[in-house]
Amino acid sequence: MxxxxxxxxxxxxxxxxxxxxxxxxxxxxxxxxxxxxxxxxxxxxxxxxxxxxxxxxxxxxxxxxxxxxxxxxxxxxxxxxxxxxxxxxxxxxxxxxxxxxxxxxxxxxxxxxxxxxxxxxxxxxxxxxxxxxxxxxxxxxxxxxxxxxxxxxxxxxxxxxxxxxxxxxxxxxxxxxxxxxxxxxxxxxxxxxxxxxxxxxxxxxxxxxxxxxxxxxINLDHYKPDFSKTEFPSLFFLGSLDWLPNREGIEWFLENFKQELTEGDLRVKFYVAGNDIPERFDDYEVMGKIFIQGEVDDALEFVNSKSIMIVPLLSGGGMRVKIVEGMAMQKCIISTSLGAEGINFRNGEDILIANDQDEFYEAIKRCIADEEYCKSVGLKARKLIEAEHDxxxxxxxxxxxxxxxx
Structure with missing residues (x-):
């Protein structure tokens, strides 16, 4: 000690x-x-x-x-x-x-x-x-x-x-x-x-x-990724929806990408988890494609089980804990510039920055097609957290x- x-x-x-x-x-x-x-x-x-x-x-x-x-x-x-x-x-x-x-x-x-x-x-x-x-x-x-x-x-x-x-x-x-x-x-x-x-x-x-x-x-000893339990490709969001910027951001994403995820070219399952998800979000659920899970028993186990994290934050400020945790778990993360605020990232290296619908689309399309690229981004993300967020x-x-x- x-x-x-x-x-x-x-x-x-x-x-x-x-x-x-x-x-x-x-x-x-x-x-x-x-x-x-x-x-x-x-x-x-x-x-x-x-x-x-x-x-x-x-x-x-x-x-x-x-x-x-x-x-x-x-x-x-x-x-x-x-x-x-x-x-x-x-x-x-x-x-x-x-x-x-x-x-x-x-x-x-x-x-x-x-x-x-x-x-x-x-x-x-x-x-x-x-x-x-x-x-x-x-x-x-x-x-x-x-x-x-x-x-x-x-x-x-x-x-x-x-x-x-x-x-x-x-x-x-x-x-x-x-x-x-x-x-x-x-x-x-x-x-x-x-x-x-x-x-x-x-x-x-x-x-x-x-x-x-x-x-x-964060205590890095708690973040131990196990890729044998990770579904690839898969998109996920994790955050408390009693915080208005989180709710606003994920609503924007679902409104803009529901059709692409269910009928378009982005053939990937999307999971939404977190506290205080309003009942109306059940309307976004599509069997076998979009899953509104609510609060999960073990957040890190949930993060480990998915491969690509999205952070569509449009308002707010400060540093997002979930991004730091996701990086520690070697996740490939797609975030707005605002969501990644305060993190000394390198766009395309240890995180992907997307600030509008087209940029999110291109980033998701790239990630779901290339597992090795996602793993490379996640590994560099972990090294960044080890250096600056211990x-x-x-x-x-x-x-x-x-x-x-x-």
Whole structure:
């Protein structure tokens, strides 16, 4: 076990319970905590439980929970039609406001009075609602880890809409969320981002505090591809569809490629898996050709069983965990430039970039016809992840960043 000179007391605040680790946000949070624990730091996690779910923990979860202090707090984030209507006349966005709970704030204050933390890490914008209370009750350095520039997501979503009302509505929320971001950013002590693009955006926003680019880190020991179990050719998408950019992207892909996959030249099976897939997606299913699978028991087993990963992301930002995981599993990946943001890829070498329907078509056609090419792309992708996304290297850099702040 690696040790640093000074063992730190670190508190993580999350807007959702990061168990099970079945999506980008929980994977990032838990990988970071594991890395810090392995370096000898004392870590606590306080999470909002917006879905009020209480899962059975698997062995990996139990192992991590045995090494940290953990508390989850149930919170109701549901909003009524009346709440949405009232919010139209507000200056803030209910998408943020609904994550404030006075009971959670009291719990947090009690925790801060009990323990003198060195670092408090806010995992995303939604928990920044509690920053004022944290400042008043702790001398810790406050680090904001930016998973996405939230206003940018809403702005890009608005750009994709043709309906004037929807476009206007999304633009309104983008503006309100940006105003909130601008108010909050410089109130932290420092910010950690995953991509240089996000750092540039924050600098354009007038951020004056230190910003550190730290790549997303994964435990490479967990990613062991077995090509004897891989179906070639096969296309797949894996992602949580409660995140709007994922849902929008996969809908775009299905609308544009359903006919090509079922009746055209792209003779390949397509599998869609992930959490919170709306029932209407069942309409896209075509027996023996397009499979809407929903949540899978073992995400890495699912990834291993398929050969070509698609990431048709049209909005959003930050770094996509599923791409990093797919690369670690030596998958041949076809993604938009936006989806691959923050990864030091070489187009055509360790990933294929496709930004419109024609480019996706050509990339898919090339990949399904050449298994050796796909394997070559996947092998180079794995080497890239080994060089730049090893969680041990990334976490060590995070600790150095913490210690500079202290």
């Amino acid at each position: 690696l040790k640093t000179l000074q063992a730190l007391k670190i508190l993580f605040l999350t807007h959702r319970v990061p168990f099970p680790q079945n999506g980008g946000y929980p994977i990032v949070v838990c990988n970071t905590i594991r890395g810090l624990v392995s370096l000898g730091h004392e870590v606590s996690l306080v999470a909002l439980n917006a879905k009020k779910t209480h899962h059975q923990h698997n062995d990996d979860d139990k192992d991590l929970l045995s090494k940290i202090k953990y508390r989850a707090f149930d919170i109701n984030i549901n909003v009524s039609v009346f709440d949405v209507a009232v919010n139209l006349f507000s200056k803030t966005s209910f998408n943020i406001d609904r994550y404030y709970d006075v009971g959670f704030e009291r719990l947090l204050i009690a925790e801060l009075k009990k323990t003198n933390y060195d670092i408090i890490q806010f995992e995303g914008l939604l928990v920044s609602l509690y920053m004022t209370a944290v400042r008043k009750n702790s001398k810790a350095k406050l680090i904001y880890r930016l998973h996405n520039v939230e206003s940018q997501i809403w702005h890009r979503l608005a750009q994709q809409k043709s309906d004037p009302f929807k476009k206007s509505y999304l633009k309104m929320h983008a503006k309100r969320i940006k105003n909130y971001e601008l108010q909050q950013l410089n109130n932290f002590d420092a910010i950690a981002v995953f991509t240089a693009q996000d750092k540039s955006t924050l600098l354009e926003y007038g951020t004056k505090i230190p910003i550190q680019v730290l790549h997303l880190g 969680v041990n290297k990334v976490t060590q850099k995070l600790v150095e960043f913490y210690q500079k702040m202290i």
